[in-house]
Amino acid sequence: MKPAIFALTLFSSAFAVAPIPTAQQAKDASNYxxxxxxxxxxxxxxxxxSLIxxxxxxxxxxxxxxxxxxxEEYDTPGIFTGAAIWLSSPGxxxxLSxxxxxxxxxxxxxxxxxxxxGLTVVKNPMTTGLPDSYSTHVMTGVDKVHARGIFxxxxxxxxxAHLRPGIDYNHPLLGGGFGPGYKVPGGYDLVGDAFNGxxxxxxxxxxxxxCNGHGTHVAGIIGASPDNDMGINGVASNASLFSYRIFGCIGYTTDDIITTALIQGYNEKMDILTLSLGGPSGWTEGTASVVASRIAAQGRVVTAAAGNDGQEGAWYTSDPGGGIGVISVASVDNIVSSVQNASVQGVDHDPIPYFMALPLNATGDxxxxxxxxxxxxxxxxxxxxPDDTPDLSGFVVIVHRGTCEFTQKLSMxxxxxxxxALIYNSDTxxxxxxxxxxxxxxLISAADxxxxxxxxxxxANITISFPQTGxxxxxxxxxxxxxxxxSTIGPTFPMYLSPALAAPGGNILSTLPLKMGGYGVESGTSMSTPFVAGAAALIxxxxxTAAEVQSTGGTKNGEMAEVGRAVIRILQTTAASVASTHTDGAPPRTVxxxxxxxxxxxRAIxxxxxxxxxxxxxxxxxxxKPNHTISITNMGSKVVxxxxxxxxxxxxxxxxxxFPFVESVPIVVSANAVVTFSRSSVTxxxxxxxxxxxxxxxxxxVDNKTLPVYSGFISVTSPAETLKVTYMGVAASLKATTILDSTDEFFGISLPAVINADGYPQERPTNYTFVGRDFPYLLLRQVFLFLRHRLWLTSAHRLVFGTALVRFDLVDKDIQFTPTIPLSKRDPYTGWWSQSTARTFGKVKTIGPLGQVEYQARSIDDPSNGYDSFAFQGTFANGTRIDDGQYRPLLRALKVGGDRSKEEDYESWVGPQFGVVTP
Structure with a gap:
């Protein structure tokens, strides 16, 4: 099989409606x-x-x-063998392939x-009114497992962890030391404090x-020692925690380092690997996803954060959480919240709760x-x-929630x-x-x-005060x-169930480094993910040595591997469905x-x-496929x-x-799947x-153009317990879904388009010398190509849905081809990139490939974050020089589920004629 390759210098950057970013800005904000x-x-x-x-x-x-x-080098057969390599030229x-x-x-x-x-650092261990971890244990049955002596x-x-992982193992709740015999017996710092990416x-x-504390917060959720004044109690307080630090104190990390850490944890016999990290993808083909999937297949439990992008709508799952067999974890809000109470003077009224763990720093009335x-x-x-507004420095300002961001209201x-200021809530x-x-x-309540x-x-003669204690x-x-x-909304583009499970992640009190105060409240799927890791330890x-695995006749390690592969199923079949609201009779939240x-x-245990x-x-x-077989095994001693x-x-x-855009808030429609059974009960x-x-x-x-995602549960109930099977599908063809944005919603001009250096769309054939500012770029949104000097082409296109392949080719100016987006419209596992040296593709004769990018997430509506870009300098993807001449750019995007060899499975666009001219 011909290897997949990455043929271009790839960048990612922030998208803005105006001005259009420069090549340098795109490079500075690169995701690669x-x-x-x-x-x-x-x-x-x-x-x-021949090759040993x-x-x-x-x-x-x-x-x-x-x-x-x-x-980095990798040498773990069955998991990953290879190396991170730096090249001098993308050509x-x-x-290399x-x-x-x-x-x-x-x-x-x-x-x-x-x-x-929602991070709140608690520097005073005597602070009252903080949520303790017992509430989350009650929500999930962990308290009952602890009562049986299982820790x-x-x-x-x-x-x-994704924010400067590492653990302050000197924290008394985390063992107070490092090495054999301590709660944190081992680990490794792969980067050092000074590393910034x-x-x-x-x-x-x-x-x-x-220097940050996120890893320490995660560690406390898993394994903080109980019986402390803060009420913090780890899910698996007797487990051993090994920390693999992959971030410095500032900056970012890279997935070659994450891959090294995963493999090191695997080789050092970790039973469970938990990753509170990830980024939007929707696919399973990133290196970290591939490695995590293979580790999970070996019977190690791998948990990963689903992501904190719920405001971006569906089809926005994170990598490596989308890996096959990886447990991607959504977040559920804690059943209790921490508040402070403001006192009311001058009128008769109860104290007003405001949503902060610590008092507002405002004294007096x-x-x-x-x-x-x-x-x-x-x-x-x-x-x-208004101009007649008085000086507000001596007032508590009362303002209604809604329409614009809180920070905008506060700036006014x-x-x-x-x-x-106190912001009062809306009714909903x-x-x-x-x-x-x-x-x-x-924030205060709507009623207050x-x-x-x-x-x-x-x-009224009313004043408000904010007591600093009590x-x-x-x-x-x-x-x-x-x-x-x-909490991020799935599913993946290949329709895998991601997230797979949910756990408490909203408003969680846990440990922080002692130098940061020792304790803090955070929210995120970074908090729910370690909770599931702790649950897996209890399982x-x-x-x-459960009967479920004793039948294998294997060793203890073999039995453990069988349980590890079964953990995701055990937790899914015993999970409690989460309602959409607390209203009686409300349907479950979408799967x-x-x-x-x-x-x-x-229930799982x-x-x-x-x-x-x-x-x-x-x-x-x-x-x-409409027909599915479900099996029920009775491990008890009685007929059920x-x-x-x-x-x-x-x-x-x-x-x-x-409109071809994903809804930022999915709309619930009154239509459900129908499920019939071959029998109504099973003995x-x-x-x-x-x-x-x-x-x-x-x-x-339902309107299939809206990509309706339907889901639900098959309940299997006995007099003693209830289990279930979760299902999900989409009542539409994913291949029929629009991939490329051809609107003018984001840049103010219809996409795709070729733009000159001054920011104007090219309306007729134009020659470029590529000297100074005499160069064009192809604007499509998501990929941004500049033609400069001999040839520096950068392209940006907007992807309104994910695609497994975006391909760019250079074609003759007189090409005979009917693209799916007319020019006149002016309004898997093996790798990410692949290279074809063929001069034709279907009926399309190409001069040469410029490059291609694979497994792309969809773009989002946020104008500050939404395009990827790549650049090349005067060569085709294989490094050969592009001659002077008259050309057109050809863009193709593979539809979800499409066949790469079939021209009809691509969306396509041919740009206007441009000339490459040496001055």
Whole structure:
């Protein structure tokens, strides 16, 4: 098989409607390390006599005349064998792909440190009113497992967190030391404090982290020692935590380092590997995903964050969470919340809870000022306040939530001198932490806000104070137990179930480095992911010798591997479905966001029934298979009769009906799948297995142009327990989904388009000398190509949906080809990149390939973050020079599920004529 290659210098950058970014801006904001590639070697080729070692591969590369340097090396057969290689020219990638033993070539990807959701540092251990971890244990049945004396003993957990991972192992709740006999007996710092992603790593044997704390927060969720004044209690407090540090104190890391850490954890016999990291992808082909998938196939549990991009709509899953067999974890809000109470003076009213873990830094009694007396005005303070607004420096400013960002409202208040603000909630929004930047402001309830506005209108003699001690409390979270608003929505483009599960991740108290105060509250799927890792440790301790695996007759290690491969199914079939709201009778949340639901660890450990499979991927209408077999195994000692029931989780419309963009908030439609069973109940004798058939019919009456994602559960209920099988499908053809954006919504001009250096669309054939500013670029959004000097072409295109392949070719100016996007419209596993030297593609005669990019995520609506770009300098993908002449650019994007060899499975566009002219 010809290896897949990466043929261009690839960049990623921030998208803005205006001005269009320059080539340098695109390069500076790159998501990829220029000229750096992870090369996978064929283990079969390396085992042959003619090519017996990686060093012979290196020698063959040198014989090809390819200058290169070697970075990370990987030598774990069955998991990954290869090396990270730096090339002098992107054109050398094509030559590299011809080396015997080279199986795949993938770009080295930058992994930035995402911002935490709602971080509150608690420096005073005597602070009251903080959520303790017991509430999350009650939500998931962990408290019942602990009551049985199960705490994850003799289980090794390797940790890879996304914000400066590492552990402050000096924390008393994390063992107070490092090395054999401590809670953190080992680990490795792969980068050093000074590493920022752009300099050389300086690894050492000490994974201590004192400069950020995210890894320490994750560690506390898994394994903090119980019986402390803060009420923190790790899910698996007796487990051993091994820290693999992959970030320095600032900057980003790269996936070649993440791959090294994963393989090191695997080789050091970690039972569980947990990664609170990832970035939007929708595919399973990134290096970290490939390695994580292979490790999971060996029976090690791998948990990964689903992502915190719920506001971006569906089809936005993260890598490596989308890896096959990897447990991608969604977030559920804690059932309790931390609040402070503001005191009210002058009128009779109870204290007003405001959503902060620590008091607002404002002393004394403050009169109030409402920016609007109309409580229905949701755009309150989105625009500059009236000229007659008084100096607000002496008031607590009361402002309504809605329309624009909180920081925008607060900036309008600050322009009038405001120093403290209370934002009152809308009637429908969640009462939860909000992002207010550095401004002293907090959220209060809608009822309290309306009361204060009424008092302001009545000119009551009212003041508010913020006690600095003794005013903390915990309250029932009205959204507790529901999916967190920030939790990413799937599925993957190949229709894998991602996220797979959910766990508590919203408003979680845990440990921080002692130098940061010791404790803090954070939210995110980074918090729910280690919770599932801890749950897996409890399952390992309990089921390592369970009847389910005793039948294998294997060793203890073999039994453990069988349990490891079964953990995702065990947790899915015993999970509790998460409702869409707390309203009685509300349907479950879409499986695309909750996966199989909130884990129930006590059910997982105590189950007397095995139901297989744990999930059913029904795919799209082109690949739909209606009939599925489900088996039930009775591990108990009595005959059991199981009742079968279909519980739909609703259908969501994911794409706008008359516009090719994914909805930022999926719309729930009143249509469900229909499921019929071959029998209504199943009786199973002890130790036996029985099967039944489920026949699925997608929902009818839905608009397939909106990509309706339907989902639900098959409930299998006995008098003693309830288990389930989770399913999901899309009632449309993914191949029919639009890939390329041809609107004018983002850059103000219709896409695709060729633009000159001054920012004007090219309307007629134009020659370019590529001297100074005389060059064009192809604007499509997502990939940005500049023609400069001999030829520097950068292209940007907007992908309204994911694609497995975007290909660029140079074609003759007189090409006879009818693209899917007319020019007149002016309004898998083996690798990411592949190279074809053929001069034709279907009916299209090409002069030569410029390059191609594979497995691309869809673009998003955020104008500050939404395009990828690549550049090449005067050569085709194989490094040969482009002659002077008249050409057109040809762009093609493969439809989801399309055949790469079929021209009709691509969207295409041919650009206007341009000339390459040497001055």
């Amino acid at each position: 390390v220029p000229n750096a590639y992870i090369v996978e070697f064929s283990e079969e080729a390396l085992s042959r006599r 070692s990686r060093h012979e591969v290196y020698a063959a590369i040198s014989q090809k005349g390819i200058p290169f340097s070697i970075g 050398d990638v094509a030559k 011809e080396i015997p033993g080279v199986q795949a070539i993938r770009p080295v990807v930058k992994v930035p440190a995402p911002k935490p959701v 994850g003993s003799d289980i090794n957990i390797g940790m890879y 752009q300099n050389a790593p300086e690894p050492d044997n000490d994974p201590l982290d004192e 403050w009169p109030i000022y409402a920016t609007s007396t109309d409580i229905s005005q949701v755009n309150d303070a989105c625009n500059p306040l 208040i600050a322009e009038k001198g405001g120093k403290v 929004a969640a009462f939860s932490p909000i992002a207010v930047g550095n401004f002293p402001a907090a 806000g309306k009361f204060l506005v009424e008092q302001f209108v009545a000119k 005013a903390a409390a915990t309250i029932p979270n009205p959204d507790g137990g529901l999916i967190s608003a920030f 390992f301790e309990s089921l390592g 695309a966001q909750q996966g199989a639901g909130l884990i129930q660890v006590d 105590n189950m007397k029934t095995i139901v297989e499979p744990g999930q059913i991927a029904l795919n799209d209408t082109d690949h739909f 009769t199981y009742q079968l029931q279909h519980i739909p989780a609703g259908t969501i419309s994911t794409v706008a009906p008359n 199973v004798y002890p130790g036996d297995t029985e099967q039944f058939h489920a026949i699925f019919t997608p929902p009818s009456g």
